Structure formats: structure tokens, C-alpha cells
Amino acid sequence: MPTVVVIDGVKVQFYWDDHLPAHFHVEFGEYRAQVAIDSLEIINGWIPAPQLRKVKTWAATQKEHLLKAWTVCRSDLNPGSIA
Template identity: 35%
Template sequence: MPSISAPLSNCKIYLYPGDHNPPHFHVRGPNSKALINIVTLEVMAGKVSKTDLAEVRTWAAKPENLALLVAEWRRLNERE
């Protein structure tokens, strides 16, 4: 399970190979276990604390971080 290096205080971001659409990432931490849509940054499933969600959204909304998430999703999940 590839982890994305993100300076988050209480959780980590993961992308899984062979995962289902729509493109998303996983957030895991002591108070959070959720799937977040890469495009909308909305919670698709699971639960995430308000603090973790705000931090994750702030990080993921930056253009360079969004580009990283999209590139990693494509690398791990695009099928021919």
C-alpha cells in the first residue's frame, strides 16, 4: 500500500494499486479511516475527523499535491 508523503499531523494518505473508480485516496489515522474523491475532495465512504479532513483538503487542494495524487492514481490504476 503506497503511502503519499504529506506533512499531515495526525493521519496518512494512501493509494492502492488496482483500486476501483472514481479516483480516490485513503486517509488513515487514529480518528479517521475514509476514502476521499480526488476531484471533489468529498468523503466517499468511512469516517474522518473534522480536523483531519480540513488538513487533508488543504493539502490536497494545492495544485502540486493534486497533480501528485492524480499521477499516482494513474500510475497505480490505469488499465489498458
């Protein structure tokens, strides 16, 4: 699973050939969640609110890049990093 960015210790990742809806995975210590790209809401799991806010703030400006990374990763290719 490629990590596209780390935001204050929170890894933002995609899984190869993942299921719909388009989403990314976040990992912070023992916490894990899946975040929908379109709404930026958690669709599964949980991470602490301060970390979630940071991820959402970043992701709100990166939706186009996140959707592209989702598509690339579903094709079993590495999406690279997102700044």
C-alpha cells in the same frame, strides 16, 4: 498500499489497482475514509473534521500529483511520495 504523505498523523495512501472514481485513502488512528480527488469529498468512511480539513487543504494544492499517483498505482507501480 503506498503512503504518499503523512499530514499531522494522517496517512494519505493509494491501493493497488483500486476502483473508480479516482480517490485516495486516509487513515488516522482507528478512522479510515476514501476521498474523491476531483471534489475532495469523502466517498466512504469517516475521519474527524480537524484532520479532514488539513488533508483537504493540502490536497487542494496537489490534485495534479494525486491524479498522477492514482494512475501510477493502478498500474501496480509505486507512486512515490508527494510533498
